[in-house]
Amino acid sequence: MQTVVLAAGEGTRMRPLTARTPKPMLPVAGTPLVERCLEEAIAAGATSAVVVVGYEADVVREAIAARDWPIPVDTVEQAEQRGTADAVRTARPALDDAPFVVLNGDVLYDRASLAALYDADAAVGSYRVENPSAYGVLRVEDGRVLEVVEKPDDPPSDLVNTGAYVFPAAALSWLDVDESDRGELELTDVLQRACETTDVRSIPFDRWLDVGRPWELLAANEWTLAELDREVGGEVSDDAELRGDVVVENGATIEPGVVIEGPAYVSAGSHVGPNAYLRGATYLGPDTRVGHGVEVKNSVVMAGSAVPHLTYLGDSVLGTDVNLGAGTTVANLRHDGAPVELTVKGDRVSTGRRKFGIVCGDGVKTGINCTINAGVTLSADATVAPGETVLRDR
Structure with missing residues (x-):
């Protein structure tokens, strides 16, 4: 039809x-x-x-x-x-x-x-x-x-x-x-x-x-990744461990010490590790980088973005060409256990999710050792200073 x-x-x-x-x-x-x-x-x-x-x-x-x-x-x-x-x-x-x-x-x-x-x-x-x-x-x-x-x-x-x-x-x-x-x-x-x-x-x-809305893009990836079958075509170190349904496209590189718990998807041109941990319905777009000692959990990282060494990123969505400075820590849980809220068209709206981290527009850059609170949105090309704690959108 x-x-x-x-x-x-x-x-x-x-x-x-x-x-x-x-x-x-x-x-x-x-x-x-x-x-x-x-x-x-x-x-x-x-x-x-x-x-x-x-x-x-x-x-x-x-x-x-x-x-x-x-x-x-x-x-x-x-x-x-x-x-x-x-x-x-x-x-x-x-x-x-x-x-x-x-x-x-x-x-x-x-x-x-x-x-x-x-x-x-x-x-x-x-x-x-x-x-x-x-x-x-x-x-x-x-x-x-x-x-x-x-x-x-x-x-x-x-x-x-x-x-x-x-x-x-x-x-x-x-x-x-x-x-x-x-x-x-x-x-x-x-x-x-x-x-x-x-x-x-x-x-x-x-x-x-x-x-x-951004958390629904995260949910869409969770739905779709859960239906994928294991397919490994990239370069994976013998000292890396892929658990469950993991897709590694041709042209991707997985370094020694990396652990990936599926469902997860690593696109062509991406580089993960060494000693990184990916878990919980994570999608890495083309030409992304995840560095040493990084944990990425249940997140979408779009093309050209980098999550370098000693960083935690959970339940978040990063646009293209984002760079998180070393030691960036993302909160994804409210102390009161209530659903995390996010700004949509100027209003704070419940995501309905107990765990949700941040949303970064294209080109965002964070300095080293910064902390970003759950439910924060960073607009395209926004910057975060080294050591800064971010509690509000910018």
Whole structure:
């Protein structure tokens, strides 16, 4: 089935990680979010795909064009981000007059559930959550979706909209919707019309993750790394120990004394050790460095970043070209045991995680022997002085 993948947004909730990198290109176990979405769509039954790009469009377009896809994959540009209905409308000239699937390119869907969606004539993916008021909520009777309500105070159910749809061909003419109260052209208005005219089925998803904020990128890597099989292609010292499912790409180097407890992923060009310890769903991007006496736990370290000697990094996300000075220590646990909070679009928000460290934008540099508190965000190119204790964002 023809498929539209939405990948035009700026990703402001993911700042500072998206200050220079478009959110669709953020890595999930070695594969950018949007490419992973395409892979899952193809496995589920997509026969062609149109990716709608916008923010940093050339970066996304070039990455997609560089892959040899088994189906036709094209890109179209949404010049102004006016909403999801407008994004699909941008793709409309590239679609045939036939049913079509729409997926959000920054979401993880489990493959079996996505395949069930592709088998439907008209459908929306649904997922049960504890706090449905934060989402678009579906009212469902006997498997049929009757209504979608955006962020209601009194939710009609605990089933939320996963952003995965099968629309009938007629929906191509329904995309010219009015602006919502948020000033956007919403695809949920198209869904509501489909519910009123068509038997739209609710397809329950066993797993689903909206990757909108930094700790959700960490969760996305945890999910995906847990599904990897062991594959060692790089140069690994006989005195290093790889435990469990560890991927070491060709061109990576693992020095003597290194212990890596899977699941973990070490990308090409990376250098680990000697005497380093990696554990707990850790992803090292291309050309990263982890030095002597370093412990990296359950973290994402993006391309070109360095975690040199005598440093602890836990439950954190580092952007590209970050350099942590020797002896940098990251806290990842509050003394009161409450979930760590992080700043999202100016507000402190609970991550829902008992353990969470820091978020560093691209180009951050810390001095030697500094300490950074749990839940601190460092903006792109921020610096930390030697010996400094950082308790607030900068």
